[in-house]
Amino acid sequence: MAIPQHTIDQILDRTDIVDLIGQRVKLKKTGRTYSGCCPFHQEKTPSFHVYRDKQYYHCFGCQANGNAIRFLMDIDSRNFVDVMKELASQTGIELPKDNQDSKKLVYKREAKKPAPPAKTAPAPATPAPTETDQAPAAHFDPFEQFQPADDPFAGFEQYPDFDQEPVQEGNLFDLLENVAQFYEQQLPHSQSAQQYFRQRGLSAQTIQFWRLGYAPEDWQHLEKAFPQDIEGLKLLGLIRTSDSGRDFDLLRDRVIFPIRDHKGRVVGFGGRALNDEIKPKYINSPDSEVFHKNQLLYGLYEGRKQKAQDWLMVEGYMDVIALQQYGIYGAVATLGTASNTEHLNILFKQNSRITIAFDGDAAGQKAARRTLEIALPLLNDGRELKFFVLPDDHDPDSLIRREGIENFRRLLDQAPLLSDFVFAHLSQNHDISKPEGKSQVMGELKQLTELLPKTGSYRYLLQQFFREKLGFNRKWQPHTNNDASLSFSTKVDAEEYVVAILINHPYLYIHFEPLRALIPADQLLAKILQIFNGIFDELPDDPELAKYYVLGACAAYHYELQRILQQANVGDYTTSPEKADKLAEDFSIKLQYHFLQQKIRSKKFSSIEEMRNLKHQIYQIDKKRSLTLLEE
Secondary structure, three states, rough: OOOHHHHHHHHHHOOOOOHHHHHHOOEEEOOOOEEOOOOOOOOOOEEEEEEEEEEEEEEEOOOOOOOOOOOOOHHOOOOOHHHHHHHHHHOOOOOHHHHHHHHOEEEEOOOOOOOOOOOOOOOOOOOOOOOOHHOOOOOOOOOOOOOOOOOOOOOOOOOOOHHHHOOOOEEEHHHHHHHHHHHHHHHOOOOHHHHHHHOOOOHHHHHHOOOOOEEEEOOOHHHHOOOOOHHHHHHHHEEEEOOOOOOOOOOOOOOOEEEOOOOOOOEEEEEEEEOOOOOOOOOOOOOOOOOOOHHHOHHHHHHHHHHOOOOEEEHHHHHHHHHHHHOOOEEEEOOOOOOOOHHHHHHHHHOOOHHHHHEOHHHHHHHHHHHHHHHHHHHOOOEEEEEEOOOOOHHHHHHHHHHHHHHHHHHOOOEEEHHHHHHHHHOOOOOOHHHHHHHHHHHHHHHOOOOOOOOOOHHHHHHHHHHHHOOOOOOOOOOOOOOOOEEEEEEEOOOHHHHHHHOHHHHHHOOOOOHHHOOOOOHHHHHHHHHHHHHHHOOOOOOOOOOHHHHHHHHHHHHHHHHHHHHHOHHOOOOHHHHHHHHHHHHHHHHHHHHHHHHHHHOOOOOOHHHHHHHHHHEEEHHHHHHHHOOO
């Protein structure tokens, strides 16, 4: 059974891992986690921890770890499908049924109409040519009168029942591919369609790459091209029925943009009218068994095929195509709908950092605000969103023509981070030189930050960023050495730099929490992380108060912290919430890899299973390190 990833994610979201594991293991709340004796190895002192916010478990002893699915698979020695069926039943989510799903893709093809029996009456000696004789009927088969000598029915009258082909089954994906090829073949026959693409500056190679085509003016061109597939074409919405009962084709006299899913299969079509007076200018295939516009992005398959790293959401098909022709891969567009949660999640799965382009006019600003409110709940730690505001009356294609490709790339790279965009957006309508204006901005910010995930650090980093931008007096600021850098001197090592990050930005602790299972208990960072684990749920919402709270809790290490804060230059690398979050993520990944490698080299394993778990963790962390290097 093939279970889509979005279904797996949905089941995990609805499964409370603490309740699930609590049915098998006696758990006790300790700080931010729930702990108990590990069910996978014998122990007397609890080292098994369950994290509700991350839906994850980890044993510090045997290194067993994973999500709810992995727990049930390991604890009961069951396979993936059995576990998914149980969790699906508990969460009320229906798993796909392969047989049922495949049936939805099938339709009945119509049998070919039989040819009329050949006339045996003698023909006139000198027949007069007629228009009918010059144009034989489309169903005429010149080989029909000939039959093999060994045919057992030779010489018998052929009744329609014998002459008809058996009813066949068609597949919607195959039909869509055939229709796409048909539209491609029509393009050379339309001067107006070719002229449209020439005016848009598209090359023959680009037209071929995107499989662009043309739908003829004829109201029944698909019926004529695919007479056996009427039922399938109606299921796809490419043939409609009028109120009077007459069938007609949805797309007529339009340039055609085939739409492909993530596997490269044609699932629908977009059509653009050649005459700007025709409304609507764009028509898309309606939703069907294979086409769901709210879950598709035009250009996603093509971008992945070209191994795009940076992803940009633009407005329309032609923007995506033009950018690809200029060598900017990874542009995508929604299919005539506003961007939604599903669209953004699809892009975040390609890269944790995405950019969205908007027009600079009032409509563009409104769309940006709407997208902002949709995106904020998705900004888990490590995700980054940028806003590329286009000049008025320009789309990406026209901007490249005006600025040139190099300047366009520079403008794209300089697109503001979400934090800068939000500050500009909220402050443009208030006088932030006055206390009242600052108060209004902070009030609106609070409304927006309420949309951010409560378990992440970004909401607190954003508040701190706004306070600094608005010039609120800071009551405490650690002294820093401006000569310090990420290359570290012998006075400050990587672990101590993490300590400095934690003191300056306490809510970044969630990035470093996995290090508790790896760092030797006698190191300062391990002791600080242990303190954070106990106080994290009690941290004040106000960033400044949170720092004081942490300093008080870590008072036993006052002298070590004073030295570290004087020598570690954290401020220069955390000037925005995104930079602070990225810095913490990078350090956490690097240190996890370092300590896992140390543990492997020490060869101090309690079991073969622990060694395997360690190697698996190194493999997963190494993948994250590789992605980090690519993004840099």
